[in-house]
Amino acid sequence: MGEQSPNKEKTARSGNNHPSARIIFLLLGFLTACCRKFLRKADMSVTLVLENYIGGKFVPCSRHVDSYDPSTGELYCTVPDSGVAEVEAAVKAAKEAFPGWSAASPAERARVLNKLADLIEARLEDFAQAESKDQGKTISFARNVDIPRAAYNFRFFASSVQHHTTDCSQMDHMGCINYTVRNPVGVAGLISPWNLPLYLLTWKIAPAVATGNTVVAKPSEMTSVTAWMMCKLLEEAGFPPGVVNIVFGTGPRAGDALVSHPDVPLISFTGSTATARVITERSAPYCKKLSLELGGKNPAVVFADADLEQCISTTVRSSFSNQGEICLCTSRIFVERSIYAQFLAKFVEAARQWKTGTPSDPSNDNGALVSKEHLKKVRGYVALARAEGAQVHCGEGVDALALPPRNASGYFMLPTVITGVADSSAVMQEEIFGPVTCVTPFDTEDEAISRANDVRYGLSAVVWSRDVGRVHRVARQLQAGLVWTNCWLIRDLNLPFGGMKSSGIGREGGKDSYHFFTEVKTITVKH
Numbered sequence: 001m002g003e004q005s006p007n008k009e010k011t012a013r014s015g016n017n018h019p020s021a022r023i024i025f026l027l028l029g030f031l032t033a034c035c036r037k038f039l040r041k042a043d044m045s046v047t048l049v050l051e052n053y054i055g056g057k058f059v060p061c062s063r064h065v066d067s068y069d070p071s072t073g074e075l076y077c078t079v080p081d082s083g084v085a086e087v088e089a090a091v092k093a094a095k096e097a098f099p100g101w102s103a104a105s106p107a108e109r110a111r112v113l114n115k116l117a118d119l120i121e122a123r124l125e126d127f128a129q130a131e132s133k134d135q136g137k138t139i140s141f142a143r144n145v146d147i148p149r150a151a152y153n154f155r156f157f158a159s160s161v162q163h164h165t166t167d168c169s170q171m172d173h174m175g176c177i178n179y180t181v182r183n184p185v186g187v188a189g190l191i192s193p194w195n196l197p198l199y200l201l202t203w204k205i206a207p208a209v210a211t212g213n214t215v216v217a218k219p220s221e222m223t224s225v226t227a228w229m230m231c232k233l234l235e236e237a238g239f240p241p242g243v244v245n246i247v248f249g250t251g252p253r254a255g256d257a258l259v260s261h262p263d264v265p266l267i268s269f270t271g272s273t274a275t276a277r278v279i280t281e282r283s284a285p286y287c288k289k290l291s292l293e294l295g296g297k298n299p300a301v302v303f304a305d306a307d308l309e310q311c312i313s314t315t316v317r318s319s320f321s322n323q324g325e326i327c328l329c330t331s332r333i334f335v336e337r338s339i340y341a342q343f344l345a346k347f348v349e350a351a352r353q354w355k356t357g358t359p360s361d362p363s364n365d366n367g368a369l370v371s372k373e374h375l376k377k378v379r380g381y382v383a384l385a386r387a388e389g390a391q392v393h394c395g396e397g398v399d400a401l402a403l404p405p406r407n408a409s410g411y412f413m414l415p416t417v418i419t420g421v422a423d424s425s426a427v428m429q430e431e432i433f434g435p436v437t438c439v440t441p442f443d444t445e446d447e448a449i450s451r452a453n454d455v456r457y458g459l460s461a462v463v464w465s466r467d468v469g470r471v472h473r474v475a476r477q478l479q480a481g482l483v484w485t486n487c488w489l490i491r492d493l494n495l496p497f498g499g500m501k502s503s504g505i506g507r508e509g510g511k512d513s514y515h516f517f518t519e520v521k522t523i524t525v526k527h
Contacts, residue, residue, distance in 0.1 A: 056241025097242030
């Protein structure tokens with residue numbers, strides 16, 4: 001009707017000049033124009049329809065889930081809701097590609113990884129814009145942290161895989177020499193989270209393919225766009241079909257099919273401790289190799305001799321960067337009592353200066369939290385703290401957040417500082433994963449260590465002191481896989497990354513990733 005009505009209107013006017021006929025056809029024309037305008041707007045509301053990437057080709061999926069722009073609350077794209085059939089196709093493609101890719105030399109594989117890094121860097125701004133819109137973080141954070149690190153992950157493992165050595169021993173009395181070799185495992189199942197989407201996805205893909213494995217990866221269904229964008233570059237970079245396969249979807253469908261697939265001998269997962277328990281159970285019948293990088297409830301211990309100015313500026317950053325949606329963020333701050341009041345006053349003042357707002361504004365430090373549900377969860381912990389008698393000094397429920405009309409329905413939350421929370425409270429025990437931190441005083445070094453360790457997590461910690469002996473002493477006693485002293489988030493990718501207790505199993509990094517993504521074999525040769 002929309003295409004034919006103008007001709008019909010012209011015919012009616014030339015053949016029938018009755019006033020009612022003219023009014024009817026004018027109304028039809030007006031309604032047609034309105035419908036076209038509405039449809040154009042509807043089309044704009046869903047700008048992307050993602051497809052799986054299997055065997056070197058984009059493959060449509062019959063089911064989809066919706067993904068929203070956290071800064072506006074508006075529908076942004078639809079993501080494949082993959083299941084057993086899609087995972088089966090991806091695993092089949094990866095198995096077929098494995099013999100050829102594993103036979104390539106480390107130098108050949110490194111060339112392809114470096115080319116992909118070049119292609120990502122050449123499109124850095126496009127990736128940064130997409131990462132911000134998909135996850136809610138500021139464009140500045142994506143531009144300066146997420147995307148450069150994603151490219152660097154490929155460069156790092158392209159280099160490191162060429163420099164590992166194996167073991168050798170000689171047994172003269174037996175007339176034997178022993179040596180080890182390392183071979184890729186096969187098809188690697190990789191599951192990455194929504195907080196640093198491309199950054200953490202490439203942190204898994206890079207070592208897996210560098211060591212000769214092929215992969216089936218499942219990014220978070222909430223933040224899949226930059227993974228889909230990267231797929232467009234794989235062929236140009238030189239990856240043979242099937243080496244990298246991306247299957248989008250939810251954990252209960254796509255994730256479960258991947259971790260329980262008998263032809264996927266290895267799973268690398270970053271995410272929640274609760275999901276890791278399910279993965280462990282589902283993969284157990286197949287004795288899969290597991291690397292689980294999980295949650296944290298990370299403490300900072302601030303002694304009276306700390307450089308307070310440096311400590312406060314860094315601890316504000318460690319508490320609230322990326323909306324607090326980093327597994328290494330500081331969520332418990334223990335301050336020696338003699339400087340507690342001074343620290344708290346300065347820290348609250350600095351937290352109020354940490355700007356939250358539209359992700360595109362370069363003056364903002366934080367954007368929006370990833371989803372409406374997650375925002376509700378984080379706010380729930382603040383409400384619980386209040387109900388238990390704690391004091392909220394700034395942020396949620398205390399300070400007002402001014403947003404442009406377009407962002408009024410976005411998932412924003414101000415940096416929030418809480419005191420008076422008991423160590424036994426869920427607010428001090430459970431991972432909140434938002435811009436919320438608790439500050440509490442301590443009296444002795446032993447007390448600070450004991451309270452810092454009194455959670456089920458053990459991912460990271462920070463110690464602030466000018467006393468070199470104390471720094472080493474306390475760092476050794478803290479139950480955490482990473483301990484920073486007088487700094488935060490400085491990383492040498494050669495060294496192990498991972499947690500203790502419920503913060504995970506295994507380590508990632510230069511040598512550790514090499515060991516995880518390969519199987520070692522000892523060969524004995526008698527002279």
